[in-house]
Amino acid sequence: MAEPGNTAPGRLGPVLEAIGTGAYVADEQGRIVAVNSCAERLLDRPAAGLVGQDAHDLLHRGPHGEPLPTTRCSMRQAFHAGTPAHGDGDYFARGDGSPLRVSWMITPYDLGDHRAGTLVVFHPPQPTPDAGAVPEHPAATLTDFERLALLAETTTRLTSTLETDEALRRLVDLVVPRLADWVVVDLITERDEVWRAAVVQADGDTLTHHEDLEGPMPPVPEESPMPLSRALRGVASALAGPETYQGPPDSGIAVEQRRLFAATGIHSAAIAPIRSTREVLGALTLGRAKQPGRFTTADLPLIEDIARRAGLALDNARLFQRQRAVAETMQNHLLPQMPPVPGLQMAVRYLPAPDASQVGGDWYDAFTLSDGATALAVGDVLGHDLEAAAGMAQLRNILRAYAWAQQGPPSRIVERLDEAITSITDVAMATLVLARITRADDGRWELSWTNAGHPPPLLVTRDGLAEYLTDGHGILLGTGLRTPRPDATAVLPPGCTLVLYTDGLIEAPGRTLDEGLNRLRQHAAALAHRPLPSFTDQLLRRTEPPGLDDVALLALRVPSRSAGIPF
Structure with missing residues (x-):
């Protein structure tokens, strides 16, 4: 049960302010959702007068301030194309x-x-240089505005991912071939080892990864004055070339650098530290082999800025991955193993929401009761974070205790649980299906259940008939209302499959709940003949959960024959 997350404007404020020129972000309809203070100054408009407005209708004009038809607006056309673009003189x-x-x-x-x-960065055009003026740095190929736009794009693209590999991929795309035709990224691992994580060559728009040049590197020397060694210690950025490493090597890193220059043909390189606010994370090297011109000291501030932004993104990704590792460990301890029940097959799956901490409030459970019956449960606590996971653990443990001690119907156990939820747990609201399955004297399997506001269980016969068990439905837990909860009972057909699941399996943007339920029912019916592990895996693959919420899934299959009695 996902709770509302933070909206984009709240996240965008610091990102836009870091850009340093006018910037705003528009949604898919072209409405402005966030602006920075520089845009407010340039436009002489407060943020309140910009946010929520259609950017084209409010801002785009002709040379004399006249409204601009959308058919003549190059920015509007680029917006609808959904690809990066730039323009002057608008x-x-x-x-x-x-x-x-x-x-x-x-x-x-x-x-x-x-x-x-869409991110829009804008600035009054730079003055046109005098005719015949010689550029101060011939090798610098970007104008001041292009540099500013590159830094803005670097900030927005790198801060919008929490995956290290994706951040590196985006970093590579940003700098080659725009600034160089080679890029090398060396990272310092959490064990203070150096790993050459990326060596990429740009040939036009084609990027080639040279895995033979990637991999482990020697340790960082403490005193070496060589450029990469200094960058990996966070001392300074520097320029380098093949001649830099032609003398006797002072460290293993110097040997690897000589190998790099020989293999790539780089004739000029700029090397900058990749830092976070807490530590040095690695080094960024840009190299020119086929591109003309050498890097100069005037190029270093831009490369340092890019490396600094990359450092912040990589640090955030590492912190997220540490949190995810803790969450995964917690998840492994919280989600139970299924008990062996003679005659029954059970399979369970858990898919965490990728944007959360890899653990949440969705859960499943199965355990043997004191009278020999088997309890089945699937539930969903509000939220998908560590707090929701902790609440889920409380709820599950209390449910186990009540179910073991009280041999009443599922409805009575859930009523007791609902009475306790607000007093002795941190759970605000939750949904739940609790069922018990028993084997009757004639060999048939009987299911009784109650549903506290949860999506209905799905029953699939071995012949592919699928129906939802909609009886026994009551209100969710935590409302404070004390209404009687119903029970429902059904005899399970031989060879049937019972599917208990959470709403992450059926809910998706742009799709109604009924559409999600129908999609699940159709795929489950088509997979009825599959062995249970294959049934479970294929059901997840075919329903394609969108990943906005966790998914917990418990599938149970009864035997086609029981105790030699044909059905």
């Missing part, structure tokens, strides 16, 4: 109606919760 309307000439860059931006958006 106009935005300031608060007093006067036109502001701008250069702009737009790029797709992930708003979270599987929503697409």
Whole structure:
């Protein structure tokens, strides 16, 4: 049961302020969802007058401030194309109606919760240099605005992922071939070992990974003055070339650097530390082999800025991965093993929401009761984080105790649980199906259950008939209402499969709950003949849970024959 998450504007504020020029983010409809203070100043408009407005209708103008039809608006056309683009000589309307000439860059931006958006960065055009003026740094290929746009794109793209490999992939895409035709990333692991994580060559728009040059590196020397060694110690950025490493090597890293320059043909390189706020994480090397011009000291501030932003993104990814590892360990201890029950097959699966901490409030359980029956349960505590997981553990343990001590019907046990939930747990609300399965004297298996606001169990016969068990339905737990809970009973057909699940399996954006239920029923019916492990795996694969919420799944299959009695 996912709870509402943080909205994109709350996350975007610090990101946009770090850009350093006018910037705003628009949603899929073109409405502005967040702006930075620089945009407010340039447009002479407060954020309250920008957020929620259609960016084209509010801002896009012709040279004299006249409204601009969408068919003549290059920015609007680029917005609908959904690809990065830039332009010069367009106009935005300031608060007093006067036109502001701008250069702009737009790029797709992930708003979270599987929503697409667009980042717009803009700035008054730079003055045109005098004719015949010689550029101060011939090798620098980017204008000041292009550099600013690159830093803005670096910030937004790298901060929108919490996966280390994805952050590295995006970093590579950002710098080659725009700044160099080779990029090398060396990372310091949590055990203070150096790993050459990426060596990538750009040939036009084609990127080639050279895995033969990647892998473990020698340790960082404490005193070496060589550029990469200094960068890995966080001392300084520097320029390098093949001649830098031609002398007698002072460390194993110097040997690897000589090998790198020889293998790649790099004639000029710029090396910068990758730092977080707490430690040095590695080094970024940009190299030019086929590209003309050498890096100069004037190029280092830009590369340092890119490396600093990469460091913040990688540090966030590492912190998230540590939290995820703790959560996965906790999850492994919280989710139980299924008890062996003669004659019954059981299979369980758990899919964590990828945007959460890899553990949450969805759970399943099965255990033997004091009278020999088997209890089955699946539930969902509000939220999908460590707090929800802790509440889930409390709820499950109390349920086990009540079910063992009290040999009443499932409804009575859940009533007791509901009475206790607000007093002795941290759970605010939860849904639950509790069932007990017993074997009758004639060999048949009987199921009794009660449902506290949870999606209904699905029963699939071996012939592919599938129906939801909608009886026994009552209100969810934690409402404070004390209404009688119903029980329902059914005889399970021979060879049938019972599926208990949580709502992450059937809920998806743009799809109604009925559509999700029908989709699950159809796929389960088609898989009825599969062995239970295959049935369970294929059911998850075919229903394609969107990953917005955890998924807990418990499937149970009764035998086709029991005690030699044909059915």
